[in-house]
Amino acid sequence: xxxxxxxxxxxxxxxxxxxxxxxxxxxxxxxxxxxxxxxxxxxxxxxxxxxxxxxxxxxxxxxxxxxxxxxxxxxxxxxxxxxxxxxxxxxxxxxxxxxxxxxxxxxxxxxxxxxxxxxxxxxxxxxxxxxxxxxxxxxxxxxxxxxxxxxxxxxxxxxxxxxxxxxxxxxxxxxxxxxxxxxxxxxxxxxxxxxxxxxxxxxxxxxxxxxxxxxxxxxxxxxxxxxxxxxxxxxxxxxxxxxxxxxxxxxxxxxxxxxxxxxxxxxxxxxxxxxxxxxxxxxxxxxxxxxxxxxxxxxxxxxxxxxxxxxxxxxxxxxxxxxxxxxxxxxxxxxxxxxxxxxxxxxxxxxxxxxxxxxxxxxxxxxxxxxxxxxxxxxxxxxxxxxxxxxxxxxxxxxxxxxxxxxxxxxxxxxxxxxxxxxxxxxxxxxxxxxxxxxxxxxxxxx
Amino acid sequence: xxxxxxxxxxxxxxxxxxxxxxxxxxxxxxxxxxxxxxxxxxxxxxxxxxxxxxxxxxxxxxxxxxxxxxxxxxxxxxxxxxxxxxxxxxxxxxxxxxxxxxxxxxxxxxxxxxxxxxxxxxxxxxxxxxxxxxxxxxxxxxxxxxxxxxxxxxxxxxxxxxxxxxxxxxxxxxxxxxxxxxxxxxxx
Ligand SMILES: Cc1cc2nc3c(=O)[nH]c(=O)nc-3n(C[C@H](O)[C@H](O)[C@H](O)COP(=O)(O)O)c2cc1C
Ligand code: SF4
Ligand code: FES
Numbered sequence: 001x002x003x004x005x006x007x008x009x010x011x012x013x014x015x016x017x018x019x020x021x022x023x024x025x026x027x028x029x030x031x032x033x034x035x036x037x038x039x040x041x042x043x044x045x046x047x048x049x050x051x052x053x054x055x056x057x058x059x060x061x062x063x064x065x066x067x068x069x070x071x072x073x074x075x076x077x078x079x080x081x082x083x084x085x086x087x088x089x090x091x092x093x094x095x096x097x098x099x100x101x102x103x104x105x106x107x108x109x110x111x112x113x114x115x116x117x118x119x120x121x122x123x124x125x126x127x128x129x130x131x132x133x134x135x136x137x138x139x140x141x142x143x144x145x146x147x148x149x150x151x152x153x154x155x156x157x158x159x160x161x162x163x164x165x166x167x168x169x170x171x172x173x174x175x176x177x178x179x180x181x182x183x184x185x186x187x188x189x190x191x192x193x194x195x196x197x198x199x200x201x202x203x204x205x206x207x208x209x210x211x212x213x214x215x216x217x218x219x220x221x222x223x224x225x226x227x228x229x230x231x232x233x234x235x236x237x238x239x240x241x242x243x244x245x246x247x248x249x250x251x252x253x254x255x256x257x258x259x260x261x262x263x264x265x266x267x268x269x270x271x272x273x274x275x276x277x278x279x280x281x282x283x284x285x286x287x288x289x290x291x292x293x294x295x296x297x298x299x300x301x302x303x304x305x306x307x308x309x310x311x312x313x314x315x316x317x318x319x320x321x322x323x324x325x326x327x328x329x330x331x332x333x334x335x336x337x338x339x340x341x342x343x344x345x346x347x348x349x350x351x352x353x354x355x356x357x358x359x360x361x362x363x364x365x366x367x368x369x370x371x372x373x374x375x376x377x378x379x380x381x382x383x384x385x386x387x388x389x390x391x392x393x394x395x396x397x398x399x400x401x402x403x404x405x406x407x408x409x410x411x412x413x414x415x416x417x418x419x420x421x422x423x424x425x426x427x428x429x430x431x432x433x434x435x436x437x438x439x440x441x442x443x444x445x446x447x
Numbered sequence: 448x449x450x451x452x453x454x455x456x457x458x459x460x461x462x463x464x465x466x467x468x469x470x471x472x473x474x475x476x477x478x479x480x481x482x483x484x485x486x487x488x489x490x491x492x493x494x495x496x497x498x499x500x501x502x503x504x505x506x507x508x509x510x511x512x513x514x515x516x517x518x519x520x521x522x523x524x525x526x527x528x529x530x531x532x533x534x535x536x537x538x539x540x541x542x543x544x545x546x547x548x549x550x551x552x553x554x555x556x557x558x559x560x561x562x563x564x565x566x567x568x569x570x571x572x573x574x575x576x577x578x579x580x581x582x583x584x585x586x587x588x589x590x591x592x593x594x595x596x597x598x599x600x601x602x603x604x605x606x607x608x609x610x611x612x613x614x615x616x617x618x619x620x621x622x623x624x625x626x627x628x629x630x631x632x633x634x635x
Contacts, residue, residue, distance in 0.1 A: 080488075171495050255598075256597075341590055430558070431556050
């Protein structure tokens with residue numbers, strides 16, 4: 001009954017998804033040159049490795065886009081130090097790390113070993129979200145294979161350094177993707193963020209210096225060593241180098257993960273690789289970087305995929321999750337669904353988020369249900385202002401920013417709800433089955 | 448196991464040896480939790496692993512399960528309960544043998560998750576967050592599972608079923624009902 005999905009073939013220029021089919025076993029990976037970069041790295045000093053990352057100008061693929069080499073160079077010297085891989089992938093719309101782990105787990109493991117060696121990590125932890133059970137099994141098998149080859153739990157050839165990898169499962173909490181919350185969770189506490197400083201580079205896992213990176217970031221490290229930092233940086237724009245895996249979802253012909261050079265555009269991704277809209281629908285807007293990022297309009301499709309290009313267009317590149325919304329969708333319902341997610345995931349530690357995000361949700365629910373007065377749309381924007389930039393961690397912003405963008409771009413839809421006293425899209429919107437109209441209101445809707 | 452001594456680090460906020468070691472009712476579970484503890488620089492990091500093992504054993508994070516975790520990891524039951532209550536995958540109430548989860552986040556909702564949920568509710572005769580009266584199947588909605596490109600997305604006993612359509616509900620429920628009933632664990 002479960003329908004398997006098909007994977008598109010690799011394209012020239014792909015760096016992470018550069019293989020045909022699945023490359024789960026270590027033998028396949030080695031046949032394609034795998035683990036040779038680890039061997040090479042053992043002949044390099046830690047500075048050489050970090051320099052190669054700096055030269056590549058790789059920016060973190062977890063969301064914030066911080067330069068990876070620079071982050072590694074900030075790591076405080078005292079040992080023991082730890083390496084933590086963020087495999088918590090929970091930003092709605094994002095499913096790239098999962099595919100990398102399922103299809104190319106050894107690229108991640110080799111990257112982990114190279115970075116472990118570079119910082120002489122006492123241990124490396126891969127924090128994988130609890131729901132990724134199959135992915136967890138694939139990683140555990142991959143680590144076992146690497147151990148059989150002598151790469152794990154044994155001194156690396158010609159060195160006295162012994163790497164150790166623990167695959168650690170979370171248990172279902174979006175906030176554990178935020179780095180300080182992830183570390184709190186790994187340390188056995190409730191997964192709540194902590195104030196920075198101290199940054200993880202100084203006091204992270206077990207209050208020790210910790211390097212924390214996303215799965216895709218670390219899986220790119222072997223490729224960067226293979227081609228050299230400068231060659232990697234030859235692709236891309238001034239501020240965004242290399243390729244990135246984008247997760248495309250929503251009503252398009254061919255949803256899925258696509259690796260694109262950062263010189264590409266959203267049009268090339270959505271209309272080219274994704275085949276454009278499905279079932280003759282038209283696009284209302286698209287979300288460029290996961291549900292926490294402001295929406296962009298179809299006329300902005302030529303926006304570049306680079307971090308700075310998305311920012312100039314008024315949104316954020318975020319986690320690389322592109323969600324396409326079609327013209328039948330009610331944006332009030334869409335905003336309500338997004339806000340409900342953040343309300344559910346708020347950890348409750350700071351007041352603007354704990355109180356403000358439920359306010360945003362209730363106001364959206366009132367507008368969607370046709371109960372709101374006309375001033376409540378401005379009240380909604382007002383609450384967004386009181387949340388944004390005032391929280392301990394970026395989760396509050398992640399709710400306020402997209403909601404504000406929906407009101408700004410589609411204000412007439414919000415006003416129509418207030419004016420009509422019901423949702424003008426009624427059962428046309430794909431989200432209506434989640435928010436059915438009360439029976440008492442149905443007679444108001446023209447047949 | 449590693450051929451090398453891992454550095455250990457003290458528990459944050461103290462807590463070393465505060466509890467008198469209790470008597471475990473479940474020596475096998477106790478031992479399995481010790482194996483998890485050995486992977487980390489300190490025992491507290493194994494708390495999620497321990498809660499998961501206990502939940503598999505007792506079906507949910509019951510007071511007995513929390514008590515076993517508390518004794519095995521040497522942290523107070525209140526601490527263990529506080530951690531368990533933070534995460535969606537720990538059940539603080541009894542649940543069915545099988546867990547069916549429907550993602551209703553935006554990418555799945557755009558592709559018809561609401562209809563999938565409705566079909567499962569009709570087929571099971573229960574609503575979101577309820578368990579069938581025979582205690583066999585619990586239905587609940589969940590947030591994005593990281594499979595948005597293959598929406599709508601349903602998780603059955605922790606295994607993903609992508610492209611799930613409303614008409615698949617009947618066969619899924621029949622299949623679950625035909626599986627041998629286990630007293631604990633979630634069908635795997
Ligand atoms: C609310 C929130 C959720 C996040 N979720 C994730 C996540 O699921 N995966 C991830 O890699 N980074 C996530 N991040 C970003 C991390 O905090 C961190 O910046 C990132 O993992 C660093 O890795 P990078 O430098 O390789 O990008 C999240 C951040 C916030 C504020
Ligand atoms: S912003 Fe929200 S999630 Fe972040 S610390 Fe505050 S309450 Fe917790
Ligand atoms: S929205 Fe359903 S899996 Fe992501």
